[in-house]
Amino acid sequence: MGRGIRYVAAHEVGHTLGLPHNFASSNAVPVDSLRSPEWTSEHGTTPSIMDYARFNYVAQPGDGVEQFAPKIGAYDEWAIQWGYQAMPDLETQEERARRLDAMIQEKAGDPTYLYGRQSFRPQDPRSQSEDLGRNAVKAGSLGVANLKRIVPNLVEWTREEGSNYQELEEIYGEVVGQWRRYLGHAARHVGGMHETFKTYAQDGPVYDPVPAGRQRAAMEFVLENGFQTPSWLTDADVLRRFESSGALNRVREAQFGIMEAVLRPERLARMTEITAMNGRESTYTPTEMLVDLREGVWAELDGSEAIGPYRRNLQRGYLERMRELMTGNTVPDGIPEGLLERARSTPVDVSQSDIQALVRGELRALEGEVEQALRRAPNEMTERHLRDVLTRIGDILDGEEA
Template identity: 55%
Template structure:
């Protein structure tokens, strides 16, 4: 109990506050109050924009000549809000990748006497402008000025102003250039204007696109260090926000969506109330009457994704299939042909097409050894409307897919036995990841709890898996079917868009014609959620760093972590003896054998963590007042005790099956014990997380013998870790490593660091 008391004392949280200040303008400027000289006054249009300038019509008229750029801003757009999206267009090695988003801001052009100001607009605190409190909100949220521009002349028709914006793109404006974190990392000292220039400017009906090259002096550049410089090419998209914001849809914790939040002081509430809107595309039925009759109709404006011209031809069909796989979900919301994938247009088809242009949503293909893909989106902060998205696709994600598919299915799946898969197999894996990332771009976060809906033994059924995949949502990190055993005859190992995905799109994208506004549709949406509350296929388990709810984990399958991990471990033990045969490549070294052996060890560690998180776990079931049952419920004692026993048998004992000499003697002279130690100690750290211990201690205090408490858990863990002392057995080196790891963890828990 002395140990537990110390742990209680150390489980403290610290908070810190921050303050910011703004430099006030110099009030002692000697020129204040003096009249402008004739040379400072706006000139005639023809004196500023000569016949030598190239002009382009669009959102603004733009004029270019000899490296200078002028914007001709209509008076009608002064005060209007625009979205400024900064992207890296081209970059030096190790500084991101072309197409990556760097920053997004809402901005406004505003006239102040004879200057035009570019201001950053925030939507963190809002109020309706007709409400008395609006003035107080505005006075408490002064919009910072990015840059001020002298008015050079009136526009040719006198319905606007002309300003020289060259310095916006040639001087060091943080919101348009290298991010602060990278400046600090590379020790950037200044922007070198002599080595920076504007490459191109184009104006379109709703947006302006600028590409400019910036060169920074740096003492620690990530590549070409002898130059002492970093050169990047940026693309700035300035797009007019919709004149009429989309009708928002309020968030619901029981249905997963990305969101935008703000404090609305204009509400009739007795506190500062935060509102939360989901992010989604504006899909409106082209025929409202047919839609209301229940007929499938096309949207007025479908969601369109273009494939990056840099994408290898053979993978394009699979990326496009991953996009259009979502049409089945949109049909559940009443729309057909709602989402479309297209090859990039040729110069003849669309001479203006550019992947950086904010008008186009593109699956960007990065030549990178990073093993990943990501799916962000750009949205209107006023309503949550998604305006555009660029999926980031790294070339080397294929290696990640190879590793996952091999270690999770090769025991039962001949198609995954090998260093390289057929194009058809890899193509289907690409299709899976494409669909997952598209899910993010249409508003859906990870649903880590989805896979818990399926009984583990269902994943051994060929019929069930061919119909339902591995989870009801492709937004889970369910991956591939590691549960199926060789004798089961399962042939479908992939996740697919499932029942939860269909439901979440229905909830987020259905047009509710009977509801006049967001408030009036809330009850209808709430009723939809309650109708499905008892069905585990519609469960949303949020992604959480703390992983409090053991149902909501990454890389797991089924509703029983112990049983699923038992099946998975049996398959890993089948793979190890075949590993050298399945990776055989005449004339090649053993690097692939080394990598895939490491992947087997990693997968074993995943199974241990899945089971370990049952201990101290709490089920999290979000509810509203009109629903029965608890929101938080401690994992049953029997499951926690079973999990501890399983870990002692399958995690903390000596894993002789991983010490296969036929493999180890070909990939390393030493190091097997260290790999095992890292995996076992990592599992110990999961069980002995301070927050997990805090939950166990609280369960002890609140429920006593009804639950698996901290004292019982620590006693069982200690007995298993030190069982050789009780049995007077010799201690294997693997076990000594584990015991040392246990002591290190206990030492950490007694330190001040654990209290954070």
């Protein structure tokens, strides 16, 4: 707790000295470094205390890591030097500006000194809140591994003689929140754009798509860790100590949140534009992404597998999001007026974009797969679910409210 308070105090003093959040900072760190006792003792979690990188969820039991909180780092010292150094040897404002520019040029391309601005809906997956390390899939996998260790120990670790289970409920909620965070960190790679601020002196684009391989790996991570039912999270021994019901809905809400994020019009529009500008060969195209998503969410249709209750919820969530995409509004939506600038989203006129053609194509393909699967539905509930799915698809394609 002392180290935690020390971190927050230093971070807030950073603000009083004029430093904004630098959400790209933690991206400079190779994931393996976060498991090194030597590296973490010296550097904490990130080169800047102005990131949100507040505890090391990557380190695994047995790694020997002892410093889990961030520390003041190389970026912070450099930024303070840039802002506050005395330059008594220089006479004019122009000379001082040149020296400051030289400081920037010297560090250009070095991720330790990269600045990534805070945004409401980050397009640059390097600039995210509460993420760690250079590879969100690798870091998130290690984070999930730790959560899986925590859940079976929650009752024991929150135990306090004479207390009720309020603490258990709160900490369990934090575990769920942390799981969602790892999924969000990965999901934002899909259709992501790197933003690397430059001046005329520096080569290359400021905006550059996330490499296609990274996007595909992120999608795979979401399908595996988010959309396959997280049975490790729905431990009856934990849940039945503080609630009579709620597990199904909690998982549904978390999964729908990620579904919404993956199927955001701005993301699909960006993916279409990246394909247009960079060509199909080097791009994770929106079509490819939607096929990956359909195959992951509807994996049971391939064989004659029963579809369980969590997966039925997920599949209805998918259809709900597809229905929303067919309404044809201009987005971003759901962002308060004053926050539009911070959302940094380019508006998309959904009905005049490729989005509805993409969605229609997916729903038609899905309809065919569901019809096939219905013939070999292994149980009554799966059959009823699939019939309901067909009705919903029909309603969406006919333009009726589901």
